[in-house]
Amino acid sequence: MKSKKGLSMKDIAKLSGVSVATVSRVLNNNGRFSEETRKKVMEVVEKFNYQTNLVARSLRTNRSQIIGVIVPDITNEFFAAIVLAIESYCFLKGYSVFICNTNEDEEKETAYFKDLIAKGIDGLIYISGKSDKISKETLLKDIPIIFIDRRPNISSNDIVYIASDNYKGGVLATEALIKRGCRNIMILKDIRNLSTVTQRYLGYRDTLMKYNINLGEEYIVNVKKVDFEEARKAVKESIKKGLTFDSIFACTDWLALGAIAALKEEKIAIPDRVKVIGFDNISISKYSHPAISTISQNPEKLGKTAAKVLLDLIEGKTNKTTNYILPVELVLRETT
Amino acid sequence: MKSKKGLSMKDIAKLSGVSVATVSRVLNNNGRFSEETRKKVMEVVEKFNYQTNLVARSLRTNRSQIIGVIVPDITNEFFAAIVLAIESYCFLKGYSVFICNTNEDEEKETAYFKDLIAKGIDGLIYISGKSDKISKETLLKDIPIIFIDRRPNISSNDIVYIASDNYKGGVLATEALIKRGCRNIMILKDIRNLSTVTQRYLGYRDTLMKYNINLGEEYIVNVKKVDFEEARKAVKESIKKGLTFDSIFACTDWLALGAIAALKEEKIAIPDRVKVIGFDNISISKYSHPAISTISQNPEKLGKTAAKVLLDLIEGKTNKTTNYILPVELVLRETT
DNA sequence: ATTATTTATGAAAAAATTTAACAGAATTGT
DNA sequence: ACAATTCTGTTAAATTTTTTCATAAATAAT
Incomplete structure (x- = not known):
């Protein structure tokens, strides 16, 4: 490896017969200089x-x-799409982004x-993850931080x-099932208390109440991990136990699969005997058989909203710290 | 926003009653210092x-x-997995990674x-993309660069x-079809001359030759974009034209879909009348119906290999510039 | 013409760290 | 006691850019 670097402002100054300060002024269009020197x-x-x-x-x-993006798993289509949106917006505005994959490992989050x-980042976007431990130090550091997806439980x-x-989303999914005649609706969800899942669950619960449907605890099926295998096993077990259900609200498409x-x-038979609805609309859901509602x-x-708000905070264009809740949409396919 | 910065070495020096030089020596374990001062x-x-x-x-x-990773589309599962592997390895070695999504846009590549x-990156990993234009300037810059996936055509x-x-991979796919009795094998591929696709095609072509199978040009079906819709239309058209084929080798799983x-x-009927085999083993291929071979x-x-080689080059642990070709595997499912 | 004002430019400091040279002090060895 | 070794501080340079201050030059005002 040779020098890696090109010319510095000093070289430019020497070559154009002016001072470094003047070069800086010209380059940044900042301060006074004549048209002649500019040229x-x-x-x-x-x-x-x-x-x-x-x-x-x-x-x-x-x-x-430079900004940082901390994300649990970039291989997850949903997160990848968020990251892509962040990156695109940042590129337009001249920012680069560090990609930090944590796999939900707290130590890695802290280290990162x-x-x-x-390394001097100007701001940070925190997509999900644990984010409990870190956020206290974080908030002291005086760089703006945006949280996406899961709400950190800090006061x-x-x-x-x-x-x-x-x-x-929880409401829409549950109502879709009810409208198709379902009454015994199993909810399949992550056992961890992530704000996202909790919200989906609350939507489900409140909708059941609204329609005067009372279901026992056994209709809430928890899995330890959002994972195909886990879901498969959990549902099989419920069937073996003899649980009567006519539909499943899976809190993510992977669980639905x-x-x-x-x-x-x-x-x-799906949807004849049991209907299924997922959450996220990942690309597989369209091509799986039957196609997943x-x-x-x-x-x-x-992603774009996060990036925009973050850069505005960094550049002092705003100092509002509001929350943004974006709409979701019901997508009906073959499983309902 | 307040200060964003913490203490400097100067502060540490003052607080511990030593000179800045000594702090530096201790921190970098460089030069002499006593155990006492270290403490x-x-x-x-x-x-x-x-x-x-x-x-x-x-x-x-x-x-x-810091290293940079230039990638066409991080939303593509295959690239995401590569990026994840790069990031993981770099994290272990104390490097951060800039994620740069180009969407194959040459201007964006150049700008990035x-x-x-x-921004002073120590090295670059170029995943696919055009990479013709840029690579000449690139190679002059004296930072190490690794190319993954598509070979840049520079001399x-x-x-x-x-x-x-x-x-x-092309050989394996074609042989798998031939062994199952296929003789009229359509190849469905990207029209652009990407090294990856070209190699797959050559594997196909040579295998046909080996088995004394002669097929006309019409068995090579090109699409403008690696895209579900494009492939659907192209295959439909071949059918309408009356092409007789008993199998399709799709150069990517998305084309297979x-x-x-x-x-x-x-x-x-698949696989009875027509067998299909894809390439990449993306996650959908397992769950689609029928499941794709x-x-x-x-x-x-x-990704890991790329990261390892890059960091070794950066740190001067090697200066070999060899190529690495990694093995592929045949995965048989329902479409064959 | 002489002062006042504006405009253009340079010189120098500052940002935080690393590195190196040198010098003096302290410790160890003979 | 003298030499050699080890530790540490001081100082300075180097990295590149931005910014402040001061000054020189040009223009305007009286």
């Missing part, structure tokens, strides 16, 4: 294809034009957080939180 | 949770501990490339290129 400087800049050293600028201005701060009201209307596998194995979120909007 | 310094460092300002270090040392250089032999054995949709619409790549291995 002189720009000629040299273009001739040698000068590129600002952003590391030096960052040191001086304490602004890096420290490292990102040390501060000036956090920015962006998510889909999970509660409404597992549930469908179990039903198929038990030769239970689901609640679709808008990850692009989530 | 003194580290106590203060820990007490105040001092973090090295990596921007300043980067400016001075010209090393950022400049920006990454200006330089000291580039590092990592990919799956696409040729072998589209092909299957077309066959279903035309009520052609395919060639699986190992994106984790691709």
Whole structure:
């Protein structure tokens, strides 16, 4: 490896016969300079294809034009779509993004957080994850932070939180099943108390109440992990136990896929004997057999909103710390 | 926003009663210092949770501990898995990664490339994309670059290129069909001359030759985009034209999905009348109906290898510029 | 013409760290 | 006691950019 670097402002200054300060003024269009010197400087800049050293600028201005995105799993289509939206918006505005995959590992989250701060990020987007432990230190650090998807349970009201209307999603899903004659609706959900799942559950519960449907605890089926296999096993077990149900509200499409596998194995007709509805509208849900009815979120909007709000905070265009709840949509396919 | 920054080495020096030089020596384990001073310094460092300002270090040392990853579409499961593997490995080694989504837009690639250089990345991983235009400037910049998946067609032999054995994949897929009695094998592929697809095609072509199968040009069906809809339409058209085929080798699973949709619409039984095999083993292929036989790549291995080789180059542990071709595997499911 | 004002530019400091050279002090070895 | 080794501080340079202050030059006002 040779030098890795090109010319510095000093070189440009020398080559165009002005001072470094003047070059800076011209380049940043900041302060006074004559048209003549502007031309002189720009000629040299273009001739040698000068590129600002952003590391030096960052040191001086304490602004890096970099943000961090902490995400549990970029392999998850939903998160990937959010990240893509963030990245696209940031690119337009001249920001780069660090991608930080945590796999929900708290230690990794903490380590990443420290490292990102040390590397001088201007802001952070926290997609889900644990986010309990870190957020206290986090909020002290004086860089803006946006939380997407799962709400961190910290007692501060000036956090920015962006998510889909999970509660409404729960309502829509449950109502869709009820309208098709279902009364014994199993809910299949993650056992962890994530705000997203909790909201979906509350939507389900309140809708049952609204329609005067009373179901025992056994209709709430918890799985330890959002995972095909887990769901398959859990549903099979419920069947073995003799639970009578005519439908399943799976809190994510992956759980729905597992549930469908179990039903198929038990030769239970979908949707004739049991209807299924998922959540997220991942691409598989359209191509699986039967195609899964689901609640679709808008990850692009989530990501773009987060990025926009974050950059506005960074650039001081706003200092509001409101929350954003984005609409969801019912998508009907073959499983209902 | 307040200060964003914590203590500097100067503060640590003052607080622990030593000089800045000594703090640096201790922190970097570089030069001489007594155990006693080490303790003194580290106590203060820990007490105040001092973090090295990596921007300043980067400016001075010209090393950022950052790499860039340029990828066409992070929403694509295959690329996401590669990126995840890269990120994981880099995290372990203390490197952060910029995620750059190009959507195959050449301008964006160029812009990103400049920006990454200006931000001082230590190395770059180029996943696919056009990479023709950029690579010439690129190679001059004296940071190591690794190419994954698609081979850039530049005439330089000291580039590092990592990919799956696409040729072998083409052979395996074609042989699998031939062994099941197929003789009229359609190949469904991207019209662009990407090295990956070309290799798969050559595997197909050579295998046909090996088995003395001669097929006309009409068995090569090109689509403009790797896309469900495009594939569906293309296959439908071939059917309308009266092409007799007993199998399809789709160069990606998404194309296979589209092909299957077309066959279903035309009520052609899979695999009885027509067999289908895809490429990539994306997660949908397992859950679609019928489940798709395919060639699986190992994106984790691709990513990890790329990251490892890149960091070794950056850290001067090697300067070999070899290519790596990783094995693929035949996965048989319902469509064959 | 002389002062006042504006405009353009340079010089120098500051940002946080690393590195190196040098020098003095303290410790150890002989 | 003298030499050698080890530790630490001081100082300075280097990285590049931005910013403040001061000054020189040009223009306007009286």
